[in-house]
Amino acid sequence: MTLRVSSDATEQKTGPILVASRRDFTWPMRIEMHHVSSEYWVAHIQWHDVKASFTRQIAATQFKIGPDGSVASFGIEALPVSGGLTEGLIWFTKIT
Secondary structure, three states: OOOEEOOOOOHHHHOOEEEEEEOOOOOOEEEEEEEEEOOEEEEEEEEOOOOOOOOEEEEEEEEEEOOOOOEEEEEEEOOOOOOOOOOOEEEEEOOO
16 A cells, blocks of 8 residues: 555645555545554545445554654554454555
8 A cells, every 4th residue: 555645735734644545456445544643543434436335434543663763564443344343453564
């Protein structure tokens, strides 16, 4: 997943927003992440062209910082479609 900083000037008033567009996946989606505190963010996920009763979801996200001060990994909350308790974070390791 490639993240970019949103260039929308109106969104920048609330802090940086990271955006990932995943249109080439089975369930195309756009993810916007808003900074909360420290390494913690909240993700607003919107599915496109999906015939389902849900098309939006909010999930907790976290970045882990490596010893060199750069991002080492990224975790996003795995939420069951039926609701209920979280299933934990799915972790992605940065590939350089």
